[in-house]
Amino acid sequence: MTTRELAHVPDGVSKEDFLAAIAKFEAVVGADNVLTDEDRLTPYFKTMMPVADEEYAMSAVLQPTSTEQVQDIVRICNEFRVPVWPTSTGRNFGYGTYAQGNAKGRRHQVVIDFRHMNRILEVDAELGTALLEPGVTYQQLVDYLEEHNIPLWVSCPAPSAIASPVGNTLDRGVGYTPYGEHFMMQCGMEVVLPDGEVLRTAMGGVEGSNSWQVFKWGFGPYLDGIFTQSNYGIVTKMGLWLMHKPPAYKPFYIRFNDDDDIAAIVDMMRPLRLAQIIPNAVVFAHALWEAPAIIPRSKYYDGKGAMPVERIEAMKAAEGIGAWNVYAALYGTPEQIEVNWKIVTDAVKALGKGEIFTAEDMGDKEPFAYRAALMRGGMSLQEFGLYRWRGGGGSMWFAPVTVAKGSETRKQTALATRILNKWGFDYCGEYIVGMRDMHHVIDLLFDKTDEEDTKNAHACMSELIETFRSEGYAVYRTNNAFMDQVADCYGPVQRRINQTLKRALDPNGIIAPGKSGIDI
Amino acid sequence: MPGKRWPATLAALVLTAGMAHAQDARLDDSRMFSTGEEAWNKVCSRCHSGHENSVGPNLLQGSYDEDIIRFFARHGSGPMPAFTAAMVDDTTLSQIAAYVIANHKEPAE
Known part of the structure; x- marks a missing residue:
C-alpha cells in the first residue's frame, strides 16, 4: 500500500480503495508519473471558468507513455470504480483546461495528462496524412514538418502553439485554412475502450491495411464521431489530413465600417465560399475582437461595465479598425489566384462598401500579420491579447452555431450584445465560416479576481444559453461548468441515446462521467 | 516569376513522394526545448517582451529571479x-530564468 498524502479522493471511492488504485497505477506508469501531492498538482488546478477552481480539483494526475499503459489504467479504474478524465495537453483555456466534473458524485476524478505520449508516428508527405499521439502540440508538428522539409501545412486554432491537434479535433475545434473544419480532416482513431480493449476505427481494423489514414468510413457504422466530445473511450492515436502547400497564397483583408454591414458581408461571401473561390475558413471579426489583439482596453475605456458605444467608435476611428473585419485567402497557382482575385474584388465592388487590402498594403501590421499567418497554419499567440482586455483572467467561449445567412447573423449579434451588455460585458465576437454554417464565437471575458464580476459572468453565460435556445440556437461546444445545460438544449432523446451508449460501453461509468452531460 | 513556382513545388513533392516519416522517440526523451532561449521564444516572449500589445509584464526589464519565474x-x-512540469520541465524553467537574467535591459529613460 502506498503511503501518499492525498489532497482529494474521488466521490464514491473510499480512501482505502483509492490508495490501492494508486499503488496499482504506480506499478503501471511509475511512481513519478502518478501525481497526487499539492505541489505537482497546482499547475493543473487553474481554470478561466467563473467557478471556484477547487471545486474542480482532481485527485490525481497520471502520465502514461503507451497505449498499453492506458489499457492497464482503465482496468484498474474499473476494478476500484475510479473515474478518469483524459486530457491531451490541457491547453483548452476557454473550455476548462484540465477541469473535470464538479457535480456531486463526479468530483475529484483522476486526470490523464497525455503530454508524455507525444510521438509523431507517421507523416506521409505524398498523401498528406499524419498519425499522432494526443500529447503532440501544434508547434511540435509544425517544427517536425519544417525540420524534415515536408511541404505540408497544419490547420491550427488561434493561440495554438502549446495545444494539441488531437485534443482540438476531439473537441471539434476549428482553424482558418481550407482544412479549418478539423474533424472533417480526421481519418482513423485508436481508442482504448472502457473495458480495456483497443479499437482501431474504420480501415484500422483490417490487418495489414495501409489505408487507415486515407479512408474514413471503413465498413458498417461509422464510429469515429462517437468518440468526439464524449466519454465512450480514450483516444490514443489519431490520423489527420494535412494540406499540401500550394504554389501561391494570397491573404487579404476587407474592412467594413458599420455594424449593420454584417448581413451584407455574409450574403456576399457565402457564394464565394460555397463555390470554393475562397476555400478557407473565412473570419468576420468584430471591432471588439480585433482590438484586444493589438491594444489594451484602457487606452479607450477604463470604467465599469461594457465599453460605451461612443468609446468603441472613437477607438475604431483612431486605430483604423472596422466594425467588421473580414479575413480570407486564395490558394493555388498564380493563374488560379489571378482569376479568383478578380471574382472577389468584383463582388466587393458590386456590394458598394468595404475596403479591400492585400499583404502588400498591410505589410507586417497587426492584426493582419497574424491573421495572414493563421490562414496558412502559422502559429501565433497574438489573440492572447483577449485575456488582457478585461483583465483578471476570466474567459468563456460562447459559440452558437448559425446558418450562413445575413439576416441570421444580424439577429444573433444583436441578441448576444444585448445580453452581454446587460451584465456589463463587451461583445468580443467573430464568425468563422464553415460552408453553409458559421461558428459564432464570442469570448465572454470577465475579471475572475472580482467576486461580483465572476458571479455575473456565470449568470450571463446561463442567460445566453437559455435565450439563444428559445430562438432555436445552441452552442457547438462548451466548458465543464455548462455541459449539462447545453446538453439539455439538444433535447431529451439525444440525452437518452447518449446515456444508452454510455451504459452499453462503460457500464461502470469510469470514463469522464459528466462529459458533455453524459453519465450512466 | 509566378509561372515557375509549380515545378518547384512539384520537385519538393517528388523528393518526398512515397516517404513516410516517423518519429521513434517521444519528444521529451530528448527534451522538448533544447535551450532556454528556444523555450522563451516559443512559450514566454509573446506576453512578456514589453511590446505595446503584450499581455504580461516585460520580464527582461524587471527584477525576476528564478524563484519568482518558477512560482508564476x-x-x-x-x-x-x-x-x-510535463509542459515546461524544471530544467527548462531554470534555463528560461537564466536567459531572462542574461538578457536583462534597463528601461529606457
Whole structure:
C-alpha cells in the first residue's frame, strides 16, 4: 500500500480503495508519473471558468507513455470504480483546461495528462496524412514538418502553439485554412475502450491495411464521431489530413465600417465560399475582437461595465479598425489566384462598401500579420491579447452555431450584445465560416479576481444559453461548468441515446462521467 | 516569376513522394526545448517582451529571479496560464530564468 498524502479522493471511492488504485497505477506508469501531492498538482488546478477552481480539483494526475499503459489504467479504474478524465495537453483555456466534473458524485476524478505520449508516428508527405499521439502540440508538428522539409501545412486554432491537434479535433475545434473544419480532416482513431480493449476505427481494423489514414468510413457504422466530445473511450492515436502547400497564397483583408454591414458581408461571401473561390475558413471579426489583439482596453475605456458605444467608435476611428473585419485567402497557382482575385474584388465592388487590402498594403501590421499567418497554419499567440482586455483572467467561449445567412447573423449579434451588455460585458465576437454554417464565437471575458464580476459572468453565460435556445440556437461546444445545460438544449432523446451508449460501453461509468452531460 | 513556382513545388513533392516519416522517440526523451532561449521564444516572449500589445509584464526589464519565474509559471496569474512540469520541465524553467537574467535591459529613460 502506498503511503501518499492525498489532497482529494474521488466521490464514491473510499480512501482505502483509492490508495490501492494508486499503488496499482504506480506499478503501471511509475511512481513519478502518478501525481497526487499539492505541489505537482497546482499547475493543473487553474481554470478561466467563473467557478471556484477547487471545486474542480482532481485527485490525481497520471502520465502514461503507451497505449498499453492506458489499457492497464482503465482496468484498474474499473476494478476500484475510479473515474478518469483524459486530457491531451490541457491547453483548452476557454473550455476548462484540465477541469473535470464538479457535480456531486463526479468530483475529484483522476486526470490523464497525455503530454508524455507525444510521438509523431507517421507523416506521409505524398498523401498528406499524419498519425499522432494526443500529447503532440501544434508547434511540435509544425517544427517536425519544417525540420524534415515536408511541404505540408497544419490547420491550427488561434493561440495554438502549446495545444494539441488531437485534443482540438476531439473537441471539434476549428482553424482558418481550407482544412479549418478539423474533424472533417480526421481519418482513423485508436481508442482504448472502457473495458480495456483497443479499437482501431474504420480501415484500422483490417490487418495489414495501409489505408487507415486515407479512408474514413471503413465498413458498417461509422464510429469515429462517437468518440468526439464524449466519454465512450480514450483516444490514443489519431490520423489527420494535412494540406499540401500550394504554389501561391494570397491573404487579404476587407474592412467594413458599420455594424449593420454584417448581413451584407455574409450574403456576399457565402457564394464565394460555397463555390470554393475562397476555400478557407473565412473570419468576420468584430471591432471588439480585433482590438484586444493589438491594444489594451484602457487606452479607450477604463470604467465599469461594457465599453460605451461612443468609446468603441472613437477607438475604431483612431486605430483604423472596422466594425467588421473580414479575413480570407486564395490558394493555388498564380493563374488560379489571378482569376479568383478578380471574382472577389468584383463582388466587393458590386456590394458598394468595404475596403479591400492585400499583404502588400498591410505589410507586417497587426492584426493582419497574424491573421495572414493563421490562414496558412502559422502559429501565433497574438489573440492572447483577449485575456488582457478585461483583465483578471476570466474567459468563456460562447459559440452558437448559425446558418450562413445575413439576416441570421444580424439577429444573433444583436441578441448576444444585448445580453452581454446587460451584465456589463463587451461583445468580443467573430464568425468563422464553415460552408453553409458559421461558428459564432464570442469570448465572454470577465475579471475572475472580482467576486461580483465572476458571479455575473456565470449568470450571463446561463442567460445566453437559455435565450439563444428559445430562438432555436445552441452552442457547438462548451466548458465543464455548462455541459449539462447545453446538453439539455439538444433535447431529451439525444440525452437518452447518449446515456444508452454510455451504459452499453462503460457500464461502470469510469470514463469522464459528466462529459458533455453524459453519465450512466 | 509566378509561372515557375509549380515545378518547384512539384520537385519538393517528388523528393518526398512515397516517404513516410516517423518519429521513434517521444519528444521529451530528448527534451522538448533544447535551450532556454528556444523555450522563451516559443512559450514566454509573446506576453512578456514589453511590446505595446503584450499581455504580461516585460520580464527582461524587471527584477525576476528564478524563484519568482518558477512560482508564476507553476501557478499562473490572472490571464497567465499555469504550466505543468510535463509542459515546461524544471530544467527548462531554470534555463528560461537564466536567459531572462542574461538578457536583462534597463528601461529606457
